[in-house]
Amino acid sequence: MTTTILTVDHVSKHFGHFQALNDVTFSINRGDIYGLIGENGAGKTTLMRLITHLSPLADGKITLLGESATHYQQALKHVGAVIETPAAFKKLTVRQNLKLTAIQHGIQDKHLIDQTIDFVGLSAKQKTKASHLSLGQRQRLGLALALLPQPDFLILDEPINGLDPSGIVAFRKLLKQLNQERNTTILISSHILTELYQVSTKFGFIHHGKFIKEVTKETLDKENESGILLGVSDVKLAAQLLDNDNIGSFTVLNDHQILIHNFSIDTAKLNQTLVTNGVAVTNITRQEGSLEQYYTNLLQHQGGNQQ
């Protein structure tokens, strides 16, 4: 059963005469890692600020963990967020910042502080004041503060900014780990689309304040013609064998090629099945279309990216 964590229903936001969000409607299911994509000024941060009540909601409705009105604040206790500058106290050390957050959330378990510092890779810096941390380390501290209360839903606005390449890899692992081991649902925005592609299960696109498209990673891969490209001597027989093997969705591209819309198949096993049944396999390769390309095409259909 899918549970909806967040529903944004016909939400608009004005700053004076300027409309930053225009009738935005979408929802996020439990377990999703939802990548939010849009140009500078598209409205991503504004949307995240509305969800977390950092900015007042005037038009539309937002339902968080089933709550939209009086108990919204209660629901927010299950949300961790890093939006814009992480909210650490500069004069306090890493550890003191976490202690303070623990007190604010009534967290008694002292090990949780150690675990969280370790989890974000700041053990060596736990006695360092927040003001003396590098940009990437401050990002990690912000994440630690958001993670400490073990939220069900994590909202991250451009969290990869300022991380070095190994930091980005560690961060990706960390998000996947949170999602898989703690079933944490994540809403994340980033302009680094290659990275966003690697972590997200679904993508939402915002353009000039409008929510223009939502696509699952699976559909995106299909539309991008991404998957395992199989070169075979007999496509008809190969297709039958793939069906018998319940390999999942695939497309016969031409007389010699089949595209399997699933990167996680066991290619060695597949090769063996085909060869044993008399199908010569000429090649098995990964074919990847990019999220960047998909986004560029989407913007072209929106009539370019003029302001």
Ligand SMILES: Nc1ncnc2c1ncn2[C@@H]1O[C@H](COP(=O)(O)OP(=O)(O)OP(=O)(O)O)[C@@H](O)[C@H]1O
């Ligand atoms: N407090 C404010 N007052 C006036 N305009 C605002 C305010 N906050 C945001 N805006 C405007 O709303 C629009 C959306 O801004 P927002 O920060 O949500 O964009 P974004 O998608 O997060 O962009 P970026 O990728 O650059 O971070 C921008 O044009 C911005 O100038």
